[in-house]
Amino acid sequence: MTDLHSRRGLIAALCLVLAASVGAAEQSGDRYRVKTTIDMKGMPFQMPAQTSEVCTSRQGGSSSMIPHDDNCRITGFARNGNRNTFRMECTGKDAMSGEGETEQLGPDAYRGSIRASTRVEGQPMEMTIRFEGTRIGGCDYASESPEAIGNAMLAQTCESQIDSALSWQMFVGTEATCAAFKQKFCANIVRQADALVDPAKFPKQEIGFPWEGYEACGRPRATILAKACNAAKASGNLDFIGARCPELVAPACAAADARTQPGFVARHCPDQARALAAQQCAGRGYTAMRASPYRDFCTRHASQRLGERN
Secondary structure, eight states, rough: OOHHHEEEHHHHHHHGGGGGGSSSSSEEEEEEEEEEEEEEOOOOOOOOOEEEEEEESSSSSSSGGOOTTEEEEEEEEETTTTTTOOOEEEESSTOOOEEEEEEEEEETTTEEEEEEEEEEEEEEEEEEEEEEEEEEEEOOHHHHHHHHHHHHHHHHHHTTTTOOOOGHHSSSTTOOTTTGGGGHHHHHHHHHHHHTTGGSSSOOOTOOOOOOHHHHHTTTTHHHHHHHHHHHHHHHHHHHHHHOOOHHHHHHHHHOOOOHHHHHHHHHHHHOOOHHHHHHHTOOHHHHHHHTHHHHHHHHHHHHHHHHOO
């Protein structure tokens, strides 16, 4: 039923959009109250009618005046007297195709229908959508048309995700719905990415981290990590080097002092650790070990060896 309700919403929106083809004089727009009913062949019940208001252009008669969703196309639009005919093709989750027509009923009313084929829960379904509209006043088509409202809603959605690297596919790529916001999105993402060169801000848990989003804006993980490793080297952050920068471990081990960096030496410098343990840890009693500056190293080295054996 969820798919059916979402399809009803899409179909109703498309029906309202068709009202843009029934205007008249060269002015702003007309507000219509539109009643839509949907008959689906094989359904055990009749879906209730929906009533909405829509602002339509007064320059009707052209397919360019029919705003529609990005995944739908109006083709074959033709006008003959007070009638318009067209074909509709929609792709994606709610894919469907069909033919439709509208008829002008004097200056203040119109009606129309669409005969469409779709799928509900994987099963083919035929439907007939009927709609009729009555003019209830004027409106500003530039700001109240379905196209303008749709654009405003899209802009709001894009702005709400402008700081989220997880949403990069909305802004970057051939199918990006927010392509117009790409520059602003990437400016925000680049600022986030550039902050990661500080080892303290680099993600401790990378599973699920939006590296694809950073890469889409020109900041791949390898570039960020290389800069963070250089920063860690300059600041002496051996914990970061040991965890993230394998190419820097060997020179860091050569310069590391087991008295001040006991964990790093015990964990990441096996050759130095074995030699130092034999010299400073082996055979030492409890009292001697307590007074030794290598006490922490010896404890960590023993723990490391035990973990390796286990």
